[in-house]
Amino acid sequence: MSVQYFEGIGRRKQSIARVRIMAGSGRFIVNDKDAPAFFNRLGDLEAILAPMKAAGQDTKIYDITVVVNGGGVTGQTDSVQLGLARALVKMNPENVPAMRKGGFLTRDARVKERKKPGLKRARKAPTYTKR
Numbered sequence: 001m002s003v004q005y006f007e008g009i010g011r012r013k014q015s016i017a018r019v020r021i022m023a024g025s026g027r028f029i030v031n032d033k034d035a036p037a038f039f040n041r042l043g044d045l046e047a048i049l050a051p052m053k054a055a056g057q058d059t060k061i062y063d064i065t066v067v068v069n070g071g072g073v074t075g076q077t078d079s080v081q082l083g084l085a086r087a088l089v090k091m092n093p094e095n096v097p098a099m100r101k102g103g104f105l106t107r108d109a110r111v112k113e114r115k116k117p118g119l120k121r122a123r124k125a126p127t128y129t130k131r
Contacts, residue, residue: 003022004022004023005020005021005022006020006021006022006087006088006090006091007019007020007021007087007090008021008082008083008084008085008086008087008088008089008090009083009086010078010079010080010081010082010083010084010085010086011079011082011107012071012074012075012076012078012079012082012107012108013071013072013074013075013110013111013112014070014071014075014111015068015069015070015071015072015075015076015078015079016068016069016070016079017066017067017068017076017079017080017082017083018066018067018068018083019064019065019066019080019083019084019086019087020064020065020066020087021062021063021064021084021087021088021091022062022063022065023061023062023063024061024062024063025060025061025063026059026060026061026062026063027063027064028059028063028064028066029063029064029065029066030065030066030068030080031066031067031068031069035048035064035066039073039076039077039080041073041077044073044077047077047081048077048080048081048084049084050081050102050104051081051084051085051088051099051102051104052084052088054098054099054101054102054104055088055092055095055098055099056098057088064084066080066083068080078108081104082104082105082107084104085099085104085105086105089105
């Protein structure tokens, strides 16, 4: 017997999250850990579940499993949020206006700029000395 789920991929900076939503009892698992244990920074869990709230979905009737790797805490949080929004849209295409209004379907394209030769960082130049 196969379990039907809806999957969404979210990316932000170096983080990639694969989010799956299926009918269940309200479990939220991230990398085989409970979500509150994985995202323990204040406000992160609320930000991640914001697409569910925007869609008017109850988190108690769905199981959410996430596999996320790469990047830091903020990148992972934002990638899971995007993945969840995309999965909700796959589950019910009528969720698109609510997701767009909340800005949950827009991928944040900002990434770290590469270091250029002759500079110390991407843009920081060595101190100019006249003599």
